[in-house]
Amino acid sequence: MLYVTRREIFSASHRLFNPNFSDEENERVFGKCSNPNGHGHNYILEVVVKGEINTQTGYVIDLKLLKQIILETVIRKIDHKNLNVDVDFLIDKIPTAENIAIGIWEQLIDKIPSGKLYSIKIYETENNYVEYKGKA
């Protein structure tokens, strides 16, 4: 079994807050991430596809094709956007790295032409990342 990874970078802003919380609760739970006018990150996205090698091509999936699919399905929607209001697959979600990873998984799961989607990683900072591998 082989695991093939494509990495993409995007920039986006967000504010972490729960509309059901008071201002004080939002401040307590989310701290500076709840700054009312938002803040930005340079996110790293890693998409991993798992599969057997195709003996005709030597590929699990053509990475040029995977790149195109990620650009069209995800990056076009999310790069240089405000994640609280601009992105259809994040509407009504708190735009944490967790929810971004799940949202991107759901965008890509039916679009992988060979192999199977294995994981989505979102690095929000150098030291913090979330990995999603679908519903347990």
Ligand code: NI
């Ligand atoms: Ni943040």
